[in-house]
Amino acid sequence: MQLNRFFALPLFLGALAAVAAFTSPEPASAPTSAPAATAPTAVDHSGYDRLLKKYVNEKGLVNYKGLKANQKEFNQYLQLLSKNPPAASWSKQEQMAYWINAYNAYTIRLILDHYPVQSIKDIGSKIKIPFVTTPWAAKFFTIGGAKMSLDEIEHGTLRKKYNDPRIHFALVCASISCPRLRNEAYTAEQLDRQLDDQGRDFLNNPGKNKVGKNEAQLSKYFDWYKGDWTDNGQSVASWVNKYSTTKMDPNAKVTYLDYNWNLNAQ
Template identity: 35%
Template sequence: MKRLLLLLCALVSFSTFSAPKSDLWPYWKQSNEANQNQISHQEWQQLIDTYLVEQGENTLFRYNKVSSTHKATLKQYIQRLAKLDPLQYKQAEQYAYWVNLYNAITVKLILDNYPVESITKLGGLFSFGPWGEDVVVINGKSLTLNDIEHRILRPIWNDPRTHYAVNCASLGCPNLQTLAFTADNTQALLDNAAKHSSTAKGVSVQGNTAQLSSIYEWFANDFGGEKQLFNHISKYAPQYKNFSGKVTYEYDWSLNQAQ
């Protein structure tokens, strides 16, 4: 009976999953463009260099190899960012700050619960993943991963490439980048991520049928609307510019772990 209840809960959670809408949290739409100081992401880069590996079209994280020292480093990195006031920095610094913070917290959530088959197993009994749970306090305000992505990054920058930057620790997700985001490299990283996700990682065409990552379905409006998806995709994969066939969507929630 208990087993059946858990199964039903899982099915309900999955069936009710829907992508949050972009919903600006006005407090965070402030910046100090005169501030030329840079935020260091050295600790995060160190973890990426040590544990992220490229295999085929994926970058995979060696969660099972992370040392206790590096777990402490990750925790300290997140705590250091949380003590900063991002509003005192220019917008370019803020974007890198939020993306790196999101990705670092996601990796920490997996490590805190490892081994786990999928990030969707985290969260409460009736939750589909941990995205709605408070994970960090900044400027005295509790934030969830959903807040960072859907109430800060998406509505403030209005850049569809943000969907290629934030990583949900899943094979279906655009890859975790091999470089930490900085104000200087953000545009190049976003373009590279978009190119990769618009080809082998997120788009597959066989004959008159295109299989796309579900990200293009969940966030179609960010990419110009469902009918305009291939206008966006063809910016990074010109071979798909005139595609007008059938479109299906798929997403793999399996953990992005290296064996």
Template identity: 35%
Template structure:
């Protein structure tokens, strides 16, 4: 016969084990988010919203004064092993990769300012050469390899096939005015979905870069360069038009324009891209 006096002991042991597992899970989540705390602090301090919060400017000169803090953060990213990364859930991985792309882009700008004032560096493209772009430079120690910014965006994020979320194009920042805003906070696993959604609405509702005019939809060249990413079934969107219709409110499309876009009767025009540095003036 089962000894009934053992029941309370077994129940206590079960509760203790459950509490321990919950605690370890919470600690793991906290550790992942804490990884980006110093980056979050730098963004809070040096990224300024402009253009009715549709865009941001970055105080690269001031970040230069906090360069040690930035480099410490970058070192912490570089210390993450491939095995650690692989054990994370997808939101943790994607937040990590977006933050890494943005932080190393800022590092590329700051480390090339030297004693110059930011206004003397007109564009990130100035950091490339005739034979290679700044995005192809291998200077990023990440997940056991020395990578380029292109490797992070086109290899680890887009090329992996894991994430299939075109909204990343409104989260990664190329240090240019034409880019979607550099978010003034770090991306985190727990907030990633809302952050990506906010960034998408923020960019699409910016009438300096995306706007409808009668039967023409004028949109950023991002949609030309990465058009295929918006046609891979994200929330059922098999075409760029279907993706944009999900954000008809942000684009301020009236019902007639929505219908025309849905029926592929609306002309789509890609606007010129502004590669000037998004530096705080």
């Protein structure tokens, strides 16, 4: 009996589908995903630590002449900083330690580039760049591909982002009246202890602050950055009393010592 063409066509198509299913190759396996990118790790400051121990004494004075004659390891550390800017995955302490070390290290670099020099302020007059009037404004180094200045580290990053006035005890502008340059690198693990230690050292050094109960002659840091010390309900007196062994009255008369810009050299 002849099959009706409308009945035969579905049977034919069904047979073709069965053959195709039987002979078609296995589906290709799904491509494996690429391994997740590893988060950048914090910079190792141990090389810088060794240099500070070798070229900076317990008073924070620097052997610039000796370091200038042996710059290879120092330049390697600066390259490490330049190529590894802080990442968002770093802790606050890792980021702060990086930027404090970078400020101090690039300040040393600036001095070495112009050494011998009597003061960091002598460098400013030699910089012939439009709108740059101080060495702190000169963009003389690169971090993460961006040209930067010392001002950008201090004011644009540390003061702006982390809101911790103790950085003023740690940043050293290569001058006698600056806080002592530690002969060790700042690290995330030790940062709080190091900053508090810097505060005690700075406030109890009569060459930098003279604290009395009714009268205090303080570093100009407490005048230049007054807004930092009085933020969050604090005061200059409360910060001084946190670290000074001699406590000043909140209403004590305050004057400011002349700033000694001579180089912090051995």
